[in-house]
Amino acid sequence: MRRSPKDTEESVRRITRRGLFLGGSMLAFMGMLGVRMRQLQIEEADEFRLLAEENRINMRLIAPPRGVIYDRNGVVIADNAQNYRIIIVREDAGDVDAVIERLRSLVHLDETDLERNLREMSRRSPFVPVTLADQLSWEDFTKVAVNAPALPGITPDVGLSRHYPMGGDFAHVVGYVGPVSDYDLERIPDPDPLLQIPKFQIGKVGVETRLEEELRGKAGTRRIEVNAAGRVMRELGRDEGVPGADVQLTLDHALQNFVQTRMDGESAAAVVMDAQNGDIVAIGSAPAFDPNLFVRGISGPDYRALMDDKYRPLANKTVQGTYPPGSTFKMMTALAGLEAGVISPNETVFCPGHMTMGGRRFHCWRRGGHGRVDLDKSLVQSCDVYYYEVARRCGIDKIAEVARRFGLGIRHDLPMSAVAEGLIPSTQWKRDVRGEAWRPGDSLNASIGQGYVLTSPLQLAVMTARLASGRDVKPRLVKSINGVEVPVAQAPLLETNHSHLALVQRAMFNVSNAQGGTATRSRIVAAGMEMAGKTGTSQVRNITAAERARGVVSNDDLPWERRDHALFVCYAPFEAPRYAVSLVVEHGGGGSAAAAPIARDILLFALYGGLPPIEAYPADQRERMRSYLEALPIRPRQEPGPERSRA
Numbered sequence: 114m115r116r117s118p119k120d121t122e123e124s125v126r127r128i129t130r131r132g133l134f135l136g137g138s139m140l141a142f143m144g145m146l147g148v149r150m151r152q153l154q155i156e157e158a159d160e161f162r163l164l165a166e167e168n169r170i171n172m173r174l175i176a177p178p179r180g181v182i183y184d185r186n187g188v189v190i191a192d193n194a195q196n197y198r199i200i201i202v203r204e205d206a207g208d209v210d211a212v213i214e215r216l217r218s219l220v221h222l223d224e225t226d227l228e229r230n231l232r233e234m235s236r237r238s239p240f241v242p243v244t245l246a247d248q249l250s251w252e253d254f255t256k257v258a259v260n261a262p263a264l265p266g267i268t269p270d271v272g273l274s275r276h277y278p279m280g281g282d283f284a285h286v287v288g289y290v291g292p293v294s295d296y297d298l299e300r301i302p303d304p305d306p307l308l309q310i311p312k313f314q315i316g317k318v319g320v321e322t323r324l325e326e327e328l329r330g331k332a333g334t335r336r337i338e339v340n341a342a343g344r345v346m347r348e349l350g351r352d353e354g355v356p357g358a359d360v361q362l363t364l365d366h367a368l369q370n371f372v373q374t375r376m377d378g379e380s381a382a383a384v385v386m387d388a389q390n391g392d393i394v395a396i397g398s399a400p401a402f403d404p405n406l407f408v409r410g411i412s413g414p415d416y417r418a419l420m421d422d423k424y425r426p427l428a429n430k431t432v433q434g435t436y437p438p439g440s441t442f443k444m445m446t447a448l449a450g451l452e453a454g455v456i457s458p459n460e461t462v463f464c465p466g467h468m469t470m471g472g473r474r475f476h477c478w479r480r481g482g483h484g485r486v487d488l489d490k491s492l493v494q495s496c497d498v499y500y501y502e503v504a505r506r507c508g509i510d511k512i513a514e515v516a517r518r519f520g521l522g523i524r525h526d527l528p529m530s531a532v533a534e535g536l537i538p539s540t541q542w543k544r545d546v547r548g549e550a551w552r553p554g555d556s557l558n559a560s561i562g563q564g565y566v567l568t569s570p571l572q573l574a575v576m577t578a579r580l581a582s583g584r585d586v587k588p589r590l591v592k593s594i595n596g597v598e599v600p601v602a603q604a605p606l607l608e609t610n611h612s613h614l615a616l617v618q619r620a621m622f623n624v625s626n627a628q629g630g631t632a633t634r635s636r637i638v639a640a641g642m643e644m645a646g647k648t649g650t651s652q653v654r655n656i657t658a659a660e661r662a663r664g665v666v667s668n669d670d671l672p673w674e675r676r677d678h679a680l681f682v683c684y685a686p687f688e689a690p691r692y693a694v695s696l697v698v699e700h701g702g703g704g705s706a707a708a709a710p711i712a713r714d715i716l717l718f719a720l721y722g723g724l725p726p727i728e729a730y731p732a733d734q735r736e737r738m739r740s741y742l743e744a745l746p747i748r749p750r751q752e753p754g755p756e757r758s759r760a
Contacts, residue, residue: 127349149380174306175312177330178273180357184366185394185592187753190283191321196274197254198247202492204239206266216267219260220253222246225412230715243724244312248274259677260421275314275408279748282370286362286529286590288319289404307332317407319429320360320590328672330357358595363392368504368748372397374747376378380423380699382430383712386503386691390601391586393527393580394719395427396571400426418657419428423674424699430525435567437698439649439704440495441560441682444501444580444617448663449515451613455506458616461485464498468557474499475557478650492620493630495648497561506559509551513539518542518607520575521568527590538565547595555561573695577682580621580689581645583607602626621645622687637685638681640730644713644722646683648704653677668702672686674702679707685716692719714742723750 184193199216206212216222226246234243245267249257254557257740258269277283293308293315307313307329316322322708333354339540372383377398400422404414405615419426428434435727450456466482469474477483477497484488491499504512514520522537536542538559540551558564571588578586584604591599607614622645625632631648654675656665679701694716701707715726724742727735 127257129684131428131668136602147547171682174617175333175335175351175354176273176307176311177332177354179275179290179314180328180330180595181359182328182387183359183361184364184369185362185392187361188277188366188748189226189750190277190362190364191287192276192278193273194243194276195749196247196272196468197249197251198270198272199245199249199257200242200270201234201245202239202242202266203234204266208559209234209266210265212264214682215260215264216245219256220246220249226410228711229410236470242268244455244662247272263465268606277404277494279366279370280403280405282366282373282397282748283364284319284401285398285431286319286364286396286746287404288321288530289317290314290321291317291407292410292628305329305332318530320362322530324360327343328360331355346399360591361392361593363387363592364396364591365719365722368395368719369397370748371697371745372394373399374402374716374745375714376520376698379701379711380425380430381697381701381711382434382570383694383696383715384431384570385715386574386578386588386693388578388581388586388684389584389604391575391589392529392592392601393574393588393590394692394716396426396431396590398430398523399425401497402426429530430697430699431570432527432529433569434699435533435535435569436678436680436696437564437566437651437653438487438562438568438573438697439678439680440497440561441573441647441649441680441704443492443500443560443662444567444621444647445516445519445521445576446500446512446560447492447617447620448519448599448609449512450503450507450617451488452515452610453507455513456488456490456503458536461487462491462496462499462502464496465722468498468501468504470501470553470557473554475554480588489620489623492617493623493627495624495631500560501557505553505555508540508635509556509559510539510541512556513537515609516576518609519579523572525571525575525588527571527588529590532571533569535569536567538665553649560651570695570697573680573682573697574690574693574705577684577695578690578693579607580614580617581684581693583609583611618645618687621647624648625683631705632683632709634705634731635713636731637713637717638731641686641688643718644683644716645687646681649680649682650679650704650707651678653700673700679704681705681708681712681715683709685714685720692716694719 178193181189181193184190203209230243230245254269257267261267261269277287277289292312296440297315298304298308308315317326321328333352333534335351336349338736368385372385372395376383376397379399381399383395383397384393386393402419463485464477464483466477466480478495482498483494483496486494486499514715522535524532524534543549543551555564559566576590583606585607586604589599589601593599614675622643625631625644625646627633627634634648637644679698680696681704682695684690694712696708696712698707717729727739730738
């Protein structure tokens, strides 16, 4: 059927309108596309160029060298040693098992470490390098380097690792470092990105952890080019980080070694303190352990051996351990009685061997008693009944006030782990903590350093230094940081009656030098070096009335863990005090027999700066001491190292 001209004309008009609409739409779309292309290529070109560059270039952190720790004379006690290690890239190795077998034929690989490192490799991308073994000897390192062509994916590498050249001498005070753990990351708010570096080492205990921020330093960066898969192609540049600060401690390495050696075979703790400025020149806990074992992760057998040792080598007994101070506390009770005016220096108290109070008998260590004793004789012969009477008259709160003034019951601010506060009880303390009223019998027990009283060897050293100098000296462990001396001002005089203090000082001198003194066997006879001291024996078990009736069992006849603790505090020279020493021998028995001889030897070494002349000992002990000291395996005094020891 033929269409009319009118229909044809209408059809043409419709097609034209549609064509114009479609053409306009296409032109508008092309215009918008052109505008967007101009925006992307010209106006926003810099932004997209930067994004593309960031896809190509990555920033990686560079671990800074850790700060070196020195003793007071500049001898290195914690350093960074070269660590020869083997790196593997799984992608380049191909058959990993075959490569490791070839590697085994060259060097010994620890099975435990190898399994742990292989597990880590399985969790990472195939092109990420993983440490397969470290702490290699130079000989093993060179074997791997020479045979590298036959070991695809294996690269010998050199890094830095913490090293403690003195072994266990400083283990408890300096501590050790170890790889960052999940626990470390959880307990640190806003952790440093450095801590995310695999196997990055941080301080775990001791000075290493308390001064972690100073020792760690600041990270450096390196710019590396990576491909689309994230594989490193080349290094484009680097900015080295800031090394950690060097730290110098107040400790003397030779004296510290002698302290540890002299306490060998005991479960003991000793602190040597400058009586004038508070510098701690030695602080040792025995037995010790080798901190190098912890640097890369201690093995299970080694750790179990330390944990199963009844002498507790991992515990720092100098600041963490708290013990009843026994008779070393009697100076505090004496000063409290004198200050309160309840007793005079020449007043005597009769000691029949016990005191009865509230229907209970409180015994003196000497079953038959000491007869009539005054202040001086009570300290020289360590009469318990005298101090029972003083406590009965002045009460516990006055004793507690004096004890705190002399540094007991206080957490001293030192960069060491778990510094204990100890316990100096009072009437208020017992109401608050025990919900009970203070009883007169509690005062009697506290007066001789028993009952609730607990002190650490560090606190006893502070007490002794304050007794010796009459000044409010505070313990100091850090001498300088990055060469900047930590300021120490002259300690002010103690707020105490110094005439009373002189009476106690003279009595302590007589403990070591007068006939009948409990420490005369351990006296120093060298002119001008005479020692003042006080023995102590703290009871760790209850003695029943039945046992007293038939005779108290000797410490030598008891199992080790039921024997009394032995204590001794001392200072010298008496006329011009220089060093104060405190010593605790766990379950050592009597202070005069077990603790005083060790403390005397330590004090002599400190005074002479090395092994003392044999003439410093009483004549009847000289040959025995000569043989003993010559046989001690002490470390020779070392010369100061370089200003900074970096591998």
